Amino acid sequence: MATEEEFEVESMHFTRLLLAVDDDDDESSRRAFNYASTLAKIYNIPLGIVSVLETGDLNIYQSLSPDILSARRSEIAAHLNTYVEKAERFGVQDAQPIIGEGKPARVILDEVLPEFKPDLIILGSHKQRGHLHIGSVASEIMRSAEASVIVVR
Amino acid sequence: MATEEEFEVESMHFTRLLLAVDDDDDESSRRAFNYASTLAKIYNIPLGIVSVLETGDLNIYQSLSPDILSARRSEIAAHLNTYVEKAERFGVQDAQPIIGEGKPARVILDEVLPEFKPDLIILGSHKQRGHLHIGSVASEIMRSAEASVIVVR
Numbered sequence: 001m002a003t004e005e006e007f008e009v010e011s012m013h014f015t016r017l018l019l020a021v022d023d024d025d026d027e028s029s030r031r032a033f034n035y036a037s038t039l040a041k042i043y044n045i046p047l048g049i050v051s052v053l054e055t056g057d058l059n060i061y062q063s064l065s066p067d068i069l070s071a072r073r074s075e076i077a078a079h080l081n082t083y084v085e086k087a088e089r090f091g092v093q094d095a096q097p098i099i100g101e102g103k104p105a106r107v108i109l110d111e112v113l114p115e116f117k118p119d120l121i122i123l124g125s126h127k128q129r130g131h132l133h134i135g136s137v138a139s140e141i142m143r144s145a146e147a148s149v150i151v152v153r
Numbered sequence: 154m155a156t157e158e159e160f161e162v163e164s165m166h167f168t169r170l171l172l173a174v175d176d177d178d179d180e181s182s183r184r185a186f187n188y189a190s191t192l193a194k195i196y197n198i199p200l201g202i203v204s205v206l207e208t209g210d211l212n213i214y215q216s217l218s219p220d221i222l223s224a225r226r227s228e229i230a231a232h233l234n235t236y237v238e239k240a241e242r243f244g245v246q247d248a249q250p251i252i253g254e255g256k257p258a259r260v261i262l263d264e265v266l267p268e269f270k271p272d273l274i275i276l277g278s279h280k281q282r283g284h285l286h287i288g289s290v291a292s293e294i295m296r297s298a299e300a301s302v303i304v305v306r
């Protein structure tokens with residue numbers, strides 16, 4: 001409590017947003033997307049929308065099949081493009097699709113963040129999938145990312 | 154991916170903010186406070202500022218001493234009032250100090266949230282105290298709160 005008298009409040013805004021989405025959208029994903037698009041539009045700042053192909057989720061047979069991987073990549077690309085188009089129609093000037101492959105938290109932390117350099121990461125809570133699963137991804141990002149993180153409900 | 158074509162983006166704003174602070178302010182706390190005050194001012198929405206007297210942190214001798222508890226309560230009240238005054242000077246119309254006592258995450262989840270009903274909880278990351286400590290408090294709030302949660306860095 002030593003220094004609290006010495007500062008004044010300063011306005012603070014984020015300048016570069018990263019929204020993480022996945023295949024099975026729920027209400028929290030929709031709200032996270034609404035919030036990300038609202039911020040990006042109001043402040044006219046870039047919005048990256050990342051989705052990670054969870055290769056760890058595929059079984060051994062699938063992981064050996066280039067066709068299935070290729071189909072999944074196409075699905076994710078189409079999914080991301082839908083988001084980008086909706087954001088642009090809403091008024092976001094700079095919306096960018098980003099596709100990763102691997103473990104979601106690691107891919108976002110090790111590949112996407114160093115490249116895209118957001119100062120705010122926006123996640124849905126995915127409540128209906130159970131607390132623990134999304135908790136571990138969100139917690140890992142929250143603990144390790146250098147950016148601020150918001151979990152939208 | 155079944156329904157993503159069917160919706161359009163809607164503007165989304167938060168309407169009631171809760172900022173959690175503690176005694177040992179760091180840079181992330183300062184930024185969390187700046188961000189909370191900025192949102193509260195721009196949208197003219199209520200900002201609760203909560204600090205929890207961590208009774209679990211006191212040793213047995215201290216926990217038996219009403220004088221020490223009383224002194225700690227006064228310190229926290231003064232600390233919160235400083236925040237409230239700074240927020241008001243910055244332009245926040247409705248800033249409210251909230252004092253809790255016990256385990257921070259439990260007090261916030263079980264007592265403060267049901268009473269104050271924020272839709273966004275704002276936390277600093279407290280990086281210099283180590284990832285795990287604040288991670289557990291923030292993670293617990295993030296997992297269990299019905300509100301959105303932002304960790305500011």
